[in-house]
Each structure stands twice: as structure tokens, then as C-alpha cells.
Amino acid sequence: MNSVSPAFLHRFEWIKNESAIGALDLDWNFLEGNIRNPRKRLA
Amino acid sequence: MRDAQLPKIFVGYDSREDIAWQVCRHSLLRHADNALNVIPLRQPALRELGLYTRSLDTGASTEFSLTRFLTPYLAGLHGWVLFCDCDFLFTVDVRNVFEGLDASKALYCVQHEYTPAQQVKMDGKQQAVYPRKNWSSFMLFNCDHPMFARLHLRS
Numbered sequence: 001m002n003s004v005s006p007a008f009l010h011r012f013e014w015i016k017n018e019s020a021i022g023a024l025d026l027d028w029n030f031l032e033g034n035i036r037n038p039r040k041r042l043a
Numbered sequence: 044m045r046d047a048q049l050p051k052i053f054v055g056y057d058s059r060e061d062i063a064w065q066v067c068r069h070s071l072l073r074h075a076d077n078a079l080n081v082i083p084l085r086q087p088a089l090r091e092l093g094l095y096t097r098s099l100d101t102g103a104s105t106e107f108s109l110t111r112f113l114t115p116y117l118a119g120l121h122g123w124v125l126f127c128d129c130d131f132l133f134t135v136d137v138r139n140v141f142e143g144l145d146a147s148k149a150l151y152c153v154q155h156e157y158t159p160a161q162q163v164k165m166d167g168k169q170q171a172v173y174p175r176k177n178w179s180s181f182m183l184f185n186c187d188h189p190m191f192a193r194l195h196l197r198s
Contacts, residue, residue: 011175022152
């Protein structure tokens with residue numbers, strides 16, 4: 001962990017099997033103003 | 044008093060964004076009946092403990108850019124543990140994210156298809172674009188997954 005490249009870590013290249021990465025609902029990591037709004041949100 | 048059985052949430056801490064950490068922690072606890080262990084990931088402390096040994100990275104936009112990947116170790120390689128950036132504002136009970144998880148997964152995250160709207164991010168740092176961008180800002184680790192037994196602090 002202390003020697004591999006930042007990209008290796010951030011791109012999850014350390015997870016060899018893609019099916020081991022589970023998907024969460026977008027609401028758990030909603031980027032304000034940066035990605036398309038999946039639906040109208042109340043303030 | 045901290046209860047070891049409570050869900051653990053590690054939050055990336057940046058000394059330039061102390062207020063963000065405070066707001067994040069407050070929003071976590073207020074929606075979860077204070078029944079969480081919310082722990083800041085502070086780089087100087089991790090260095091002092093010898094867990095983080097990289098040289099200072101001037102290209103990193105935050106102090107927790109890479110320390111976040113220590114999260115499974117800090118959780119004792121046991122159970123499910125959440126990491127999030129300090130600029131998260133929780134509007135619901137985070138304990139819900141620990142429900143209905145599949146033990147065959149090593150990690151859960153939101154899988155954005157992401158193209159940044161801005162080319163420059165915090166404090167004028169250049170916005171980097173790469174595959175799986177932002178996936179690592181909210182990671183739910185399954186520390187019991189066999190994959191983590193193969194990861195080491197030092198190669």
C-alpha cells in the first residue's frame with residue numbers, strides 16, 4: 001500500500017476481479033453540481 | 044463512550060478543511076442516533092504510527108488522497124468499514140448502507156461515469172481525469188474478504 005502508484009490505488013487495480021466491486025445507489029456519493037442529476041432533488 | 048460494535052466510519056481529514064470534517068461528522072452522527080464510531084484519518088498521526096511512509100506528495104489534492112487505502116488495516120482487517128472524504132454531507136442514516144451487503148464483494152462504491160465540469164479543483168490544483176474517478180471518495184470495505192489478506196502495508 002505504501003509503495004504502489006496512486007493511480008493503482010484510486011483505479012482499484014488492486015481488485016483483480018471486477019465482479020468483487022459492488023455498486024451502491026448514486027445517492028450515497030452524489031457530487032453536487034458535477035454530474036447529471038438523476039432526478040430533481042429538493043434542497 | 045465508543046462501542047467497538049458500532050459501525051466504523053473513517054473520514055479523510057485535511058488540516059485546510061477542518062470545518063468540513065466537523066460538518067461531516069455532525070451530519071453522520073445526527074442521522075444515526077450518535078451510534079457510530081466516526082474517526083478522522085489524519086496523515087501526521089498515521090506517519091507517527093509508521094502506517095503511512097510515503098514521501099510528501101505535492102501533486103495530491105488532499106492530505107488523505109492515499110491514506111484512505113489504509114482503512115481496512117485501521118479496522119483491524121475485520122468486518123465492514125466505511126471511508127468517505129471530508130466534504131460529505133449526510134442527509135440520511137449511514138447505517139442503512141451496511142444493510143443487505145453481499146459478502147462476496149470486496150468493496151462497494153458508487154460507480155460514477157464521470158466527466159468533471161471543472162478543470163481546476165480545490166485551491167487551484169489541476170483536476171485529474173482517470174477511470175473510476177471519484178469511486179474512491181466513498182468506499183465500503185469488506186475487510187473479511189480474502190483479497191485483503193493479500194494486501195500489505197509494504198511490498
